[in-house]
Amino acid sequence: MTTTWAQRRKERIDDLAGGRSLTSEAMRRLRRDPVAIVGAVIVGLFVVIAVFAPLLAPHGAAESFPELQADLRPGNIPGAQEGFPLGGDQLGRDFLSRMILASQQTLLVGVLATLIGLAIGIVIGTLAGAFGGWIDTVLMRVTDVLLAIPSLLLAISVAALAASPSQTTVIIAVAIVGVPIFARLLRGSMLSQRNSDHVVAATALGVKRPAVVLRHMLPNAIGPVIVQATLTLATAILDAAALSFLGLGDADPGRAEWGLMLAQAQTYLDVRPALAFYPAFAIIVVALGFTLLGESLREALDPKGRR
Amino acid sequence: MTAPRPTPTAEPLLQVRDLRVAFRRRGEPDTLAVDGVSFDVAPGQVVGLVGESGCGKSVTSMAIMRLLPRRGVQITGSVKMDGEELLTLSEAKMRERRGRDLSMVFQDPLSSLNPVVPIGLQITEVLRRHRGMDKEKARQAAVDLLDRVGIPDPRRRVTAYPHQLSGGMRQRVMIAIALACRPRLLIADEPTTALDVTIQAQILELLKEMVAETGAALIMITHDLGVVAGLCETVNVLYGGRIVERAQRHRLFGTPRHPYTHGLLRSIPRLDAAAGEQLEAIPGSVVDNLPWAHACAFQPRCPRSVDRCVEVTPEAENTGGRLLRCFNPVPASAE
Ligand SMILES: Nc1ncnc2c1ncn2[C@@H]1O[C@H](COP(=O)(O)OP(=O)(O)OP(=O)(O)O)[C@@H](O)[C@H]1O
Ligand SMILES: [Mg+2]
Numbered sequence: 286m287t288t289t290w291a292q293r294r295k296e297r298i299d300d301l302a303g304g305r306s307l308t309s310e311a312m313r314r315l316r317r318d319p320v321a322i323v324g325a326v327i328v329g330l331f332v333v334i335a336v337f338a339p340l341l342a343p344h345g346a347a348e349s350f351p352e353l354q355a356d357l358r359p360g361n362i363p364g365a366q367e368g369f370p371l372g373g374d375q376l377g378r379d380f381l382s383r384m385i386l387a388s389q390q391t392l393l394v395g396v397l398a399t400l401i402g403l404a405i406g407i408v409i410g411t412l413a414g415a416f417g418g419w420i421d422t423v424l425m426r427v428t429d430v431l432l433a434i435p436s437l438l439l440a441i442s443v444a445a446l447a448a449s450p451s452q453t454t455v456i457i458a459v460a461i462v463g464v465p466i467f468a469r470l471l472r473g474s475m476l477s478q479r480n481s482d483h484v485v486a487a488t489a490l491g492v493k494r495p496a497v498v499l500r501h502m503l504p505n506a507i508g509p510v511i512v513q514a515t516l517t518l519a520t521a522i523l524d525a526a527a528l529s530f531l532g533l534g535d536a537d538p539g540r541a542e543w544g545l546m547l548a549q550a551q552t553y554l555d556v557r558p559a560l561a562f563y564p565a566f567a568i569i570v571v572a573l574g575f576t577l578l579g580e581s582l583r584e585a586l587d588p589k590g591r592r
Numbered sequence: 593m594t595a596p597r598p599t600p601t602a603e604p605l606l607q608v609r610d611l612r613v614a615f616r617r618r619g620e621p622d623t624l625a626v627d628g629v630s631f632d633v634a635p636g637q638v639v640g641l642v643g644e645s646g647c648g649k650s651v652t653s654m655a656i657m658r659l660l661p662r663r664g665v666q667i668t669g670s671v672k673m674d675g676e677e678l679l680t681l682s683e684a685k686m687r688e689r690r691g692r693d694l695s696m697v698f699q700d701p702l703s704s705l706n707p708v709v710p711i712g713l714q715i716t717e718v719l720r721r722h723r724g725m726d727k728e729k730a731r732q733a734a735v736d737l738l739d740r741v742g743i744p745d746p747r748r749r750v751t752a753y754p755h756q757l758s759g760g761m762r763q764r765v766m767i768a769i770a771l772a773c774r775p776r777l778l779i780a781d782e783p784t785t786a787l788d789v790t791i792q793a794q795i796l797e798l799l800k801e802m803v804a805e806t807g808a809a810l811i812m813i814t815h816d817l818g819v820v821a822g823l824c825e826t827v828n829v830l831y832g833g834r835i836v837e838r839a840q841r842h843r844l845f846g847t848p849r850h851p852y853t854h855g856l857l858r859s860i861p862r863l864d865a866a867a868g869e870q871l872e873a874i875p876g877s878v879v880d881n882l883p884w885a886h887a888c889a890f891q892p893r894c895p896r897s898v899d900r901c902v903e904v905t906p907e908a909e910n911t912g913g914r915l916l917r918c919f920n921p922v923p924a925s926a927e
Pocket of ligand 2: 781782
């Protein structure tokens with residue numbers, strides 16, 4: 286009897302002392318949420334395809350094939366055939382390969398733009414929320430102005446300012462759209478941290494100001510911002526596709542990009558609607574995946590849902 | 593059980609003089625939360641600050657620690673530690689002193705610990721800051737401290753997060769952190785209020801041991817006279833932001849002179865009371881305070897009030913080591 290009690294007690298202590306953080310508890314709850322699983326599967330598939338695109342794609346993005354070009358006439362674009370499961374596009378290139386390779390562009394642009402926007406937003410939000418006063422006022426007025434402009438319009442304006450359209454201008458434009466959202470959100474939760482008990486307690490122990498801000502305030506304030514980043518990935522992908530669609534993206538005709546492919550397919554809508562359908566579908570599904578994942582992440586990290 | 597303490601010397605460790613804290617809000621009259629509080633704390637002494645909710649105990653302690661926001665708060669008077677004025681000290685110098693010379697334990701141990709940082713790191717952070725320890729040394733010191741405050745299996749607990757500990761454990765951790773750098777003054781603001789009764793007794797015992805061991809002076813803030821009875825040498829009774837009575841513990845409990853103190857003591861349930869005997873409650877609450885201007889703030893609730901109580905503000909008078917602010921005190925032979 287005594288051994289079992291001792292064992293049980295030890296297990297309980299092990300369990301308690303295991304150092305399980307709030308994040309790992311959130312992970313556990315995520316695994317039980319069907320919405321999170323659907324989102325994670327979509328995002329996971331997309332990331333795998335994008336990362337391994339050069340290996341997965343049977344052909345290059347700019348490669349034209351005589352067998353596809355042979356039947357290419359106004360009013361006819363060849364469909365699926367031996368070796369080309371999705372058929373060819375308006376220039377006789379392998380459509381499947383272009384679809385796969387385009388995912389890489391989307392991931393790259395979406396992730397880079399979000400990360401850049403996140404980094405700048407975190408710096409601005411931390412400064413504004415931790416120091417307040419005129420720093421706060423100035424920074425928040427600037428973000429107010431940015432927020433007042435509809436996001437796509439802002440992205441278009443920034444991209445249009447560039448001397449020549451390129452992938453870099455798309456990334457910068459989409460990043461700038463995200464900055465005020467992250468900054469505002471972080472500032473708000475930093476402010477609520479400022480008067481929280483543990484921040485006052487840390488101050489009462491003489492912890493230096495930078496350590497109070499970076500160790501005691503920021504990690505407790507950043508949760509909502511990380512969730513927002515997942516959601517912003519979805520809009521970043523949509524915005525980037527829109528910019529390409531409008532011709533503000535990469536000018537290289539050889540490069541495959543869903544937004545650009547969609548734009549070019551417009552001309553052949555009655556001839557071969559699949560050329561427009563697949564890129565549009567891909568954009569929507571990927572954006573949906575990130576949204577589902579982001580929303581369930583937000584719920585999992587919500588302290589009210591914690592037991 | 594009481595360890596020998598240094599006898600009060602001429603030079604107090606902490607000297608609070610005429611401390612006033614006013615909260616000002618635009619378009620509203622100022623709220624005087626602390627209205628001229630003065631007291632001394634000798635090295636190693638345990639001083640109680642007692643009073644009901646809203647009487648200004650926390651604001652007093654926050655003012656001493658300089659933890660009140662600068663905006664909208666006006667603090668006047670003087671708080672001297674080792675003869676050095678704290679209220680005018682630069683923020684950087686004050687940060688040097690906090691945690692090293694004077695430290696604080698708060699009421700709610702869960703919200704006072706950083707939820708995303710393991711407890712060990714929260715101890716080593718302070719040690720490294722004030723004692724200049726390297727990482728490994730600080731870690732060892734943290735384990736020792738956790739062991740000292742009675743955390744079982746401290747070597748593993750250093751990696752635990754606050755939410756994985758029970759309330760009592762958390763408060764033990766808070767005490768360990770607050771005393772990590774051996775401050776000479778510890779302010780404990782209702783450190784047991786959030787805990788259940790059995791744990792309360794343990795934590796009080798621990799606090800008592802720890803201040804005796806480190807030689808720290810302690811300002812014990814509480815609304816619970818039971819806590820004061822077992823701990824404090826000198827007790828200050830606060831009402832409406834002013835001290836209404838101060839005496840040595842035995843004298844205060846034996847012969848309370850201020851009607852408020854008297855009422856507080858009478859409202860504690862006693863085991864030796866006859867069955868069915870009613871507890872005496874003090875009517876009203878602090879909310880319907882009159883200000884101290886031209887009257888005694890306790891007068892509306894006072895069973896012994898006389899005409900003068902609504903005409904003149906009673907001054908604090910020191911007679912035979914007892915401070916009393918009352919025109920018609922309870923006779924010394926009442927108990
Ligand atoms: N930030 C603030 N702004 C305005 N008034 C305040 C503020 N903080 C405290 N007060 C007022 O100061 C008075 C004293 O508050 P304090 O927190 O010191 O009470 P307390 O004695 O610690 O009570 P408790 O036992 O409930 O902790 C209260 O009347 C309160 O309304
Ligand atoms: Mg209080």
